[in-house]
Amino acid sequence: MTLLPFRCHPLLKSRVWGGEQLLEWNKSLPGGNTNRWGESWELADLPEDIPDGRSIIRDGPLAGQNFHDAMVQHTPVLMGDLPRSPHGGFPLLVKLLDAQRNLSVQVHPTAEYAAAHPGAYKKDEAWLILDAKRDSMLYTGLAEGVTPAELHAAAQRGQDLEPLMPPVPAIPGECHVLPSGTCHALGAGILVAEFQTPSDTTYRIWDWGREGREMHLDQALACMSPGRAAPPCTTPAHADGLEINIVANTPAFVLRTLRTPDQRLMQSPPSDRPEIWMILEGEMQCETMHWTKGDTVFFPAQRDVAIEVAAGSHWVQCHLPIGQERLA
Structure with missing residues (x-):
C-alpha cells in the first residue's frame, strides 16, 4: 500500500x-x-x-x-x-x-x-x-x-x-x-x-x-546552558542542476533547501522514512494536488509519486535521519 x-x-x-x-x-x-x-x-x-x-x-x-x-x-x-x-x-x-x-x-x-x-x-x-x-x-x-x-x-x-x-x-x-x-x-x-x-x-x-x-x-x-549556539553553517551542493544547501544537520532532523532554475519532474520513491517539504517560492503539482508558497507537505514513507516542479521553485526538504533519537 x-x-x-x-x-x-x-x-x-x-x-x-x-x-x-x-x-x-x-x-x-x-x-x-x-x-x-x-x-x-x-x-x-x-x-x-x-x-x-x-x-x-x-x-x-x-x-x-x-x-x-x-x-x-x-x-x-x-x-x-x-x-x-x-x-x-x-x-x-x-x-x-x-x-x-x-x-x-x-x-x-x-x-x-x-x-x-x-x-x-x-x-x-x-x-x-x-x-x-x-x-x-x-x-x-x-x-x-x-x-x-x-x-x-x-x-x-x-x-x-x-x-x-x-x-x-x-x-x-x-x-x-x-x-x-x-x-x-x-x-x-x-x-x-x-x-x-x-x-x-x-x-x-x-x-x-x-x-x-x-x-x-x-x-x-x-x-539553561552557558555560552551560545553554534553560528549558522551551510553546506552547498549541486545535483542534476538543482541548487542544494544543507542548512541544519541534527540527530532529530536534517534540513536542505533546494532551488530549481527550470521546470522538472521529480520522483519520490518509497523509503524507510517519511519526509516533509515546505514550499518557499514557486509551485508544484502532484496528481490533482497543487502546492504553492507556504504549503507544508508530508510525504509518507510508502509513497511512489512524481512531482511537477515549476521553474524557479524553492523549497525546504526535511529528512528524518537513521540516527534519529527518541528525544525526551
Whole structure:
C-alpha cells in the first residue's frame, strides 16, 4: 500500500508578538487585524495534555482524520521504521513564526529536566530565516563570561537583559540550530520556518518590558546552558542542476533547501522514512494536488509519486535521519 503526500490544516496561534505577515504565506487569518497571529503550526502531533496540538489532515483519502490517529492506524505506510516520540507521537513539529515584535527571552527544557518533571518536554529547534526587516536581530545565547546564574539574578532585579545576550543579524537563508537549554529570543521583524522536536514547553525569563505574562525564572535557570549556539553553517551542493544547501544537520532532523532554475519532474520513491517539504517560492503539482508558497507537505514513507516542479521553485526538504533519537 502506498499513499500520496498530503497537507494538514494549519493550527493558527495568536501571540502578543505576532502580526499579519502569515497572509503572505497563504494562511487565512481570522479576525482581520484584530488579532496578532504569531504561529502557524503546519504539522503537529503533541501530547494529549497540550491543547489544540494535533493536526487534521487536509488532503487525500485520510482527509479529516487526526494526524496522530492516522499515524497509529497506518504506521508502516506513514512512518516506515521511524521511531515515535517518547509520548508516542510524530517526532517533529513544523511551524511558521511571524515575529513582528520581540519574542520573550526564553529557555526550553533539556532531556534531563524533562525526565524529572512530568509535563515538560525537551525542545531542540532550528530557525530557518525566510524574511527579515533591515537591522533585525535574534539572540542565540549568553555573552562570553556571562553565567546562567548571573542572567537569572539580572532578571530577578528587573534589569534589561539585552546587554547580556549579543545580537546576531537576521539574514534570510541562514538557519540557526538551538539545542534545548539555549537562552534565546527571536527579534522583531523576522519570519522563520521552525523545525523542532515535539514540545510546547517554554520558560520565559524576560519580556522586553511587556507586562501580564508569567515568567519562569527558576525553571529557566535549572535548564539553561552557558555560552551560545553554534553560528549558522551551510553546506552547498549541486545535483542534476538543482541548487542544494544543507542548512541544519541534527540527530532529530536534517534540513536542505533546494532551488530549481527550470521546470522538472521529480520522483519520490518509497523509503524507510517519511519526509516533509515546505514550499518557499514557486509551485508544484502532484496528481490533482497543487502546492504553492507556504504549503507544508508530508510525504509518507510508502509513497511512489512524481512531482511537477515549476521553474524557479524553492523549497525546504526535511529528512528524518537513521540516527534519529527518541528525544525526551
